[in-house]
Amino acid sequence: DTGVSQNPRHKITKRGQNVTFRCDPISEHNRLYWYRQTLGQGPEFLTYFQNEAQLEKSRLLSDRFSAERPKGSFSTLEIQRTEQGDSAMYLCASSLAGTANTEAFFGQGTRLTVV
Amino acid sequence: DAKTTQPTSMDCAEGRAANLPCNHSTISGNEYVYWYRQIHSQGPQYIIHGLKNNETNEMASLIITEDRKSSTLILPHATLRDTAVYYCIVRRRYSGGGADGLTFGKGTHLIIQP
Numbered sequence: 001d002t003g004v005s006q007n008p009r010h011k012i013t014k015r016g017q018n019v020t021f022r023c024d025p026i027s028e029h030n031r032l033y034w035y036r037q038t039l040g041q042g043p044e045f046l047t048y049f050q051n052e053a054q055l056e057k058s059r060l061l062s063d064r065f066s067a068e069r070p071k072g073s074f075s076t077l078e079i080q081r082t083e084q085g086d087s088a089m090y091l092c093a094s095s096l097a098g099t100a101n102t103e104a105f106f107g108q109g110t111r112l113t114v115v
Numbered sequence: 116d117a118k119t120t121q122p123t124s125m126d127c128a129e130g131r132a133a134n135l136p137c138n139h140s141t142i143s144g145n146e147y148v149y150w151y152r153q154i155h156s157q158g159p160q161y162i163i164h165g166l167k168n169n170e171t172n173e174m175a176s177l178i179i180t181e182d183r184k185s186s187t188l189i190l191p192h193a194t195l196r197d198t199a200v201y202y203c204i205v206r207r208r209y210s211g212g213g214a215d216g217l218t219f220g221k222g223t224h225l226i227i228q229p
Contacts, residue, residue: 058216103164
């Protein structure tokens with residue numbers, strides 16, 4: 001296992017279209033996080049899963065955003081009716097949560113450009 | 116999670132030690148100090164974390180003051196590849212099932228000069 005994998009690396013879409021990103025975490029990690037990062041800012045937390053359960057969603061996650069982790073392994077993040085303000089880097093991270101939470105490992109991100 | 120304060124940018128000469136400060140005056144007893152860095156166009160990379168004792172690994176050293184209100188990340192022999200944004204984050208390590216998403220600030224842009 002070489003780490004957290006995200007696909008695609010880049011996505012250009014027209015405003016109003018739907019897009020879906022995929023994240024494959026480190027195989028033994030039970031927690032999976034999604035973050036968004038805009039230019040010049042640090043990553044902002046969007047949501048996280050423990051196994052297949054989505055346990056928290058940031059208020060940044062509007063109704064047009066939905067994330068799933070159906071079998072507790074890979075996750076998808078879908079954005080419906082994209083807007084130019086959705087242009088950002090979308091980062092996925094995973095960690096092992098138990099009595100002590102391990103550090104989170106990040107993927108390379110998916111850069112979304114809405115035109 | 117406690118808020119952190121870092122300088123916006125710093126320069127360091129290649130081969131010298133880079134010392135990156137972080138203030139976290141409102142840190143609570145169960146919060147750890149974590150450092151991540153982000154090289155341009157890549158995802159953040161974990162560097163090191165600590166509670167109150169100084170820590171060292173193959174990447175860096177972390178010095179935490181006795182009152183835990185500030186810390187310094189030390190890259191002992193900086194190289195050009197260490198140019199990145201460095202984030203200091205404080206968070207609970209034992210979250211008891213609650214959310215433990217990392218709260219990033221804007222970090223310090225460290226530029227290593229040849």
